[in-house]
Amino acid sequence: MRKLRVFSKIFAPICVSALLLTGFNGSLAAASTVVNPPIAEEKATLVTIYLKDKKSLDKLVNEGFDLVEHVHEQNGKLEIDAVVTDRELQQLKEKGYQVETVTTQEQVQNILIQRQQKVEEEAKLTAAADEIKILRANYFESQKETFLYIEAKSNAGTVASVILNASWKEKGTSQTATLQKVEDAGAYLYHSLLIPVEKVPNEVTVTSNQGGKTAKKVTEWVGGGKPDKRNKHYVSDFVDHYMNPTEVTDRIEALAKEFPKLAEVVEMPNKTNGYRRKAQNIAGKKENHSSIVISSKAWGHEGGNDVMIELAKPSEKGAPLKVTVDGSKVNVSLATDESGQAISTGNQVKEAINQTAGSLVTASKAYQSTGNGVIAPQTVKLTDSLNAPATVSRDPFAMKALRIGKQRDGSKLGVLAYSQEHAREWVTPLVSVETAERLLRNYATDKGTRNLVDNLDIFIVPTVNPDGGHYSFYDYNMQRKNMTNYCEGTEYGDPSIRNSWGVDLNRNHEIGSVYDGYSGASTSCTSGSFAGPEEVSEPEAKNLIWLADQNANIKFAMNIHSYGGYFMWPPGAYKAEGRETLPRPTAGQEAYFWAASNTILDEIKNHRGTVILPSRTGPVPDVLYSAAGNSADALWYKKGIYAWDFEVGADLYDAATGKWQPVGFQPEFKEGHEEAMEFSNGLIGMLKVANDYQKDKKAPASKLVKKKATNGFEVEFTTSEPATVYYTLDGSRPTFQSPTINLRGIRETDGEKLSITRSTVINWFSMDASGNIEKNYHPDTNPKKYNSEVIKIK
Numbered sequence: 001m002r003k004l005r006v007f008s009k010i011f012a013p014i015c016v017s018a019l020l021l022t023g024f025n026g027s028l029a030a031a032s033t034v035v036n037p038p039i040a041e042e043k044a045t046l047v048t049i050y051l052k053d054k055k056s057l058d059k060l061v062n063e064g065f066d067l068v069e070h071v072h073e074q075n076g077k078l079e080i081d082a083v084v085t086d087r088e089l090q091q092l093k094e095k096g097y098q099v100e101t102v103t104t105q106e107q108v109q110n111i112l113i114q115r116q117q118k119v120e121e122e123a124k125l126t127a128a129a130d131e132i133k134i135l136r137a138n139y140f141e142s143q144k145e146t147f148l149y150i151e152a153k154s155n156a157g158t159v160a161s162v163i164l165n166a167s168w169k170e171k172g173t174s175q176t177a178t179l180q181k182v183e184d185a186g187a188y189l190y191h192s193l194l195i196p197v198e199k200v201p202n203e204v205t206v207t208s209n210q211g212g213k214t215a216k217k218v219t220e221w222v223g224g225g226k227p228d229k230r231n232k233h234y235v236s237d238f239v240d241h242y243m244n245p246t247e248v249t250d251r252i253e254a255l256a257k258e259f260p261k262l263a264e265v266v267e268m269p270n271k272t273n274g275y276r277r278k279a280q281n282i283a284g285k286k287e288n289h290s291s292i293v294i295s296s297k298a299w300g301h302e303g304g305n306d307v308m309i310e311l312a313k314p315s316e317k318g319a320p321l322k323v324t325v326d327g328s329k330v331n332v333s334l335a336t337d338e339s340g341q342a343i344s345t346g347n348q349v350k351e352a353i354n355q356t357a358g359s360l361v362t363a364s365k366a367y368q369s370t371g372n373g374v375i376a377p378q379t380v381k382l383t384d385s386l387n388a389p390a391t392v393s394r395d396p397f398a399m400k401a402l403r404i405g406k407q408r409d410g411s412k413l414g415v416l417a418y419s420q421e422h423a424r425e426w427v428t429p430l431v432s433v434e435t436a437e438r439l440l441r442n443y444a445t446d447k448g449t450r451n452l453v454d455n456l457d458i459f460i461v462p463t464v465n466p467d468g469g470h471y472s473f474y475d476y477n478m479q480r481k482n483m484t485n486y487c488e489g490t491e492y493g494d495p496s497i498r499n500s501w502g503v504d505l506n507r508n509h510e511i512g513s514v515y516d517g518y519s520g521a522s523t524s525c526t527s528g529s530f531a532g533p534e535e536v537s538e539p540e541a542k543n544l545i546w547l548a549d550q551n552a553n554i555k556f557a558m559n560i561h562s563y564g565g566y567f568m569w570p571p572g573a574y575k576a577e578g579r580e581t582l583p584r585p586t587a588g589q590e591a592y593f594w595a596a597s598n599t600i601l602d603e604i605k606n607h608r609g610t611v612i613l614p615s616r617t618g619p620v621p622d623v624l625y626s627a628a629g630n631s632a633d634a635l636w637y638k639k640g641i642y643a644w645d646f647e648v649g650a651d652l653y654d655a656a657t658g659k660w661q662p663v664g665f666q667p668e669f670k671e672g673h674e675e676a677m678e679f680s681n682g683l684i685g686m687l688k689v690a691n692d693y694q695k696d697k698k699a700p701a702s703k704l705v706k707k708k709a710t711n712g713f714e715v716e717f718t719t720s721e722p723a724t725v726y727y728t729l730d731g732s733r734p735t736f737q738s739p740t741i742n743l744r745g746i747r748e749t750d751g752e753k754l755s756i757t758r759s760t761v762i763n764w765f766s767m768d769a770s771g772n773i774e775k776n777y778h779p780d781t782n783p784k785k786y787n788s789e790v791i792k793i794k
């Protein structure tokens, strides 16, 4: 009953405003004989009132306020929500109550305005039958099961009540299923369906409850290409356990030594901050707010671990607080009162230590402790809490790349593969090591391998996050970030929070970063996706960019992560506001990304039949989520490198339950090994794509296709291979600065159509991914033979 009253109180006046908004004010305004305006009613606000105790609550109840049935006890205070008029609010404040606003009437009015806009937008979109486009109708066999995958888009798809259904014939009987709507950051992307089938249908039809309908032939996803037949002597399978960063680095050094003609180690200039920590501990107790954090000035392994703090109560009454240092021991003699009780608080001890023992240790605030409680006598030993054996160095780590190629002088096309930006992704360094081994050990006998090693300049970085990697193996398996502690000196520097320190190395880069307003990273030092104190603050991120800067021949890159079974490319980030992505590749570049994925995904499938799903193939934000400041975007937008991402470890299909099972970051080695084998295949697939790119000397050809439209023509271009079309509409010569044909929409592969409404000269040329230009035209050096067509409109 009370609830009802609450709602009517909030909403009743607002309904009137809503009516006014929708046009009823017209008739009111027409009545010109109004003398007195209507009396304004009292406004109401939903507030939280903070109370000391139950007694003051009873008092408030007796005073007759409109209390909501919601009493909550928090931080030793009672909280109750109430609906109050401005007059009542004033009264509450005068009586000394602490009051905070939950919702004002104006806010609710805005919610109603938004609601009204959505209703009107829906009415417009659903006024006619919708247009449906089937983006993909594919089948594939994965893990001994056959699947049908459909991706479709409706132009009214943003409306929740628009439902798309697919139908097809299977062994003569009709099947139907409803597609799932896929949205991200409030934007509609598409509808999709993934379903096991007994027999692959020839065609699927998608209909909408709005009346739209369209059909598409079903084609095979992945498996159409023919992976190279390998020489019967082809050797593989060089990893038999998860390897920590020290081991993988030793392994590539050994390979360089064994194959001096084909490989060398490249040491990167920025050493990491090291698998090391300051020694720390807590003195005092959180319960009585006496706790403080004590940290060594020296690294744990450089003396910090030997530091002890002894807080003792002297027998003397009325003694002052006194700190002395004796070698690596800090003696704190606590102050006592007249009866001989210790009376020093945590904060007093903190200040005394910083004053006298500041060269040995730092005392700071503990998490959720005011430090105002009296601290008890105790002995505290500091420790860096690091558990790796002595074989793991505590010094800054020299990151290394293995450079493989017969000619390693920059004259051949460069390809970069790098793994373990995220420490816990244990399978990923195995992909790198396995690939390096295969390239070097098959060189002598396998023609395909020789072709790659002779013609490419391959850089493999098996671990981008060695410190975090070691930490993940020996201390905290879920470690994602590096080990740099940017919480030092704040209460989050408390050693109980140590597993949350570090920088996310795939968020620390400078393109589309959180500092530029992009979504998917954090500026908080404890966040799982902490971007660092500024762009490219970390040595590991600097090294990656250094490698690309030093070797301008690098045109392809693969950023290897786990898990989920994804194959992705830029853009990798968007601004949350309006889901505005970094510039999308042109239609031609996008077509090239898709074409390359055929080769790469076929190679992955070739190992044990794992198919990377079409719904997990594509630009990062369309299939995963926004990742502000990731490294692939830095390589693509800054360096023009075709920069892909792998997420190794595709879900496993359980035919008995019909469910997909995620594999996790650290599956049983048997599974991790299979993932390493299949994605090493994929990486070699990328090397083949790169080699084809290098060999491609054939220029594309293009054609202009025009179709009559209501007020002129619709023009689109077709190209003989994936190629970017540069065009002008003002009669001028097309250049690389001219507009390009871009994608028609998210997840679409067709180029946009140009709408021509008056007589126009269209000049254009096309260029493929390898830089070959149609008819040998070049805007700067051979500016004659571009295409030209006149569209006449009367």
Ligand SMILES: [Zn+2]
Pocket (backbone or CB within 6 Å): 421, 422, 425, 561, 562
């Ligand atoms: Zn990752």
